[in-house]
Amino acid sequence: MGGYVGRYLEVDLTRGSITDLPITEEVRRKYLGGSGLAAYLFFLRGKYTADPLGPDNDLFVLTGPISGTLVPGSSRFAVAARSPLTGIWGEGSCGGDFAPALKRCGVDGLVFVGQSPTPVMFVLDGGEVALRDATDLWGLDTYETTDRLRETMAGKRRPSVLSIGQAGENLVHFAAIANNKHDFVGRTGMGAVMGSKRLKAIVCRGEGTIPIADPVAYKVICKELVSKISQAVPAQALKEMGTDSAMDLGMMIGDIPIANWSRGEDFELSNALSGPTMSETYLKRGLACYACPIACRREVEVPDGPYKMAVGPGPEYETCASFGTMLAQKDLAGVIKSNEWCNRYGVDSISAGCTIAWAYDCFSKGLLTLEDTGGVPLEFGYVDGAIAMLHKLARREGIGDLLADGSRAAARRLGRGSEELTAEIKGLEIPMHDPRGSHGLALSYMTSYRGACHKAHLVEAIEHGLAGYTDVGLEENYDGLSSEGKAPMVRIGEDLGVPLNALALCEFDMWCYQFDDLVRAIRAVTGWEDFSVEEYRRTGERLWLLKRALNNLMGVTRVDDCLPLKIRTPLPDGAAAGLVPDEALLLGDYYQERGLDETGRPLAEILQRAGLAEVDAVLHR
């Protein structure tokens, strides 16, 4: 079988031992890899009540069957565990070059169990597999860690480094994991899980190859996909202007959150913070993940001024919004600096920006004072306040200790009505797409298995018409401002999107071709000759149901599938002014469509039909 290199390792950090973890071919085909396989392994281990930051919370770092091949967008891998931020299923996916590097070492995935008494790093260097002391790296940021490891492992091929910064070490609940300096496993706090295990870094360098089942068909389909991508307008926009290419358009359709979700339109902000502005000012060049013709990543330089930064990684759209529009501040250099600190400390810039925006909102209403903030005025429009908060939260200093647990926990601790100013679902801060302008997206935020998430499905791209998958039962146009009839679209968008993080493939590349193309690529790589779009969709449904069941086992019920008050409050202006998603209608339709019972659990027959009898036996016992 092609695609997989055939080896999974379990690393016991308590004992310092490394063993092989057998995974059958049947299991691989059923759960693919990445976050899909991680969910199944998590289920088998049954540690639903494990303290997310304790030794029993296993950490999965898994590639998928097409990771590291030349299928465009296949640079990705997934990291998964119980999330310290949400307390439920946590996962994040990341591009860069780690997945091909891991596979070149002859390894498809790693599972870290236990907890090391001292800082360690896991090294795969060609045939060598070892746990090494990392005491001298503890306390360094992710850029410093990457540089140090690349210096000490200098050679013909540069190693790929996964590392945590001070935020992960200090167990910030939304700590991220960096792949080198540009790419991050951002959401749900996987960096904190790594920090709790005192695992500072994972380093890979290898020379092996990935077996391809049908090299001729593989070459043909890869060429076709590159050609389709090069002709697609979204790819062109991403290449020229990055993921922030359409901020003005987003402003027009009511997609951009402003001042902690309180306003709906401000073109001055979007003009100042958009991708075209970045291209004209600080952009040095676009960069690509491994084997991606799009190259949406930004490399920028701020040559002078208070936010001076040498040439290095620049912000994506999400950060331009979370440290820009969300704070009602329009200094793009300030966003770039905030992004640098998020990267260096290793925090999810969405959760960090949203938690800080919540603090700004609290400050504006007198719920936090200068005394609380250590003398920093958290006034909307003032980006230095956010940078100061980043320093504090990464080190858990003063108010930083409150912010470091995320907005839900911070509001619970602060009280005084501050809970009404958060915008999170199941503990995960809502990403930078206002669901009041996209009611299908609102539903997907409510039902996503990792909390408010825009990346575990294709709903956003489908609802905005960026990805036209008309061959799989989707319409060409959806009215974002309507809640009518959205459930079937959301369900299909989930079933199609969930396997991407199992394969593991970049969504942006997938916007440019059809599922039939993807399935041909999977067949050529793996040799699964009868793999079809239908099997792909059924796999998506299976993985969604499995993760939902895991969440049920970790306490999620229907009451958790809800929108926060912030989002149930109509905006005063912009395209979505006066409108809010019809929560009851959306959820009622969806529960029927998906086959969930009144408590929010998948029905037994639905699990059975999806090939999840063993999950049914545990969930409904």
Add this chain to the structure above:
Amino acid sequence: MSIRFPSEEWVAAFFKAINESPEYLEGGKPWTYGVTALVVNPQPEIGLTEAYGIWLDLHEGVCREAHACTVEEAQTAPFCIFGDYARWKQVIHKELEPVKGMMQGKLKLKGNLQIIVRNVKAAQALVTCATRVPTTFLDEP
């Protein structure tokens, strides 16, 4: 009286609507990037045997000139937007926002995408002007 789209009369009425529009005067102010040509792709079954071009010399919130043109002339403009008849009809009915349509590949742009995506307000105001032209469509009885 309704005017057939596309036709010279429609172009003249569109020109008038743009220059009478306070929305375009405001929203189109940042547009200093030259002529935008719109091309309706041919569709013989509704009587549109050749591509139909609309030349719009837009500058700082006013339309300095508008005329019907050939597809060849349209392609000399710095911005040329191509679309099927049904797509332009959706635009005039405000069912398809043109910049979004370009991102979705429903309208094809020849020109600088960066300039287009940052001028969504100008595009929106132009569409508002088009909706003010009483229009009949070739594919309707």
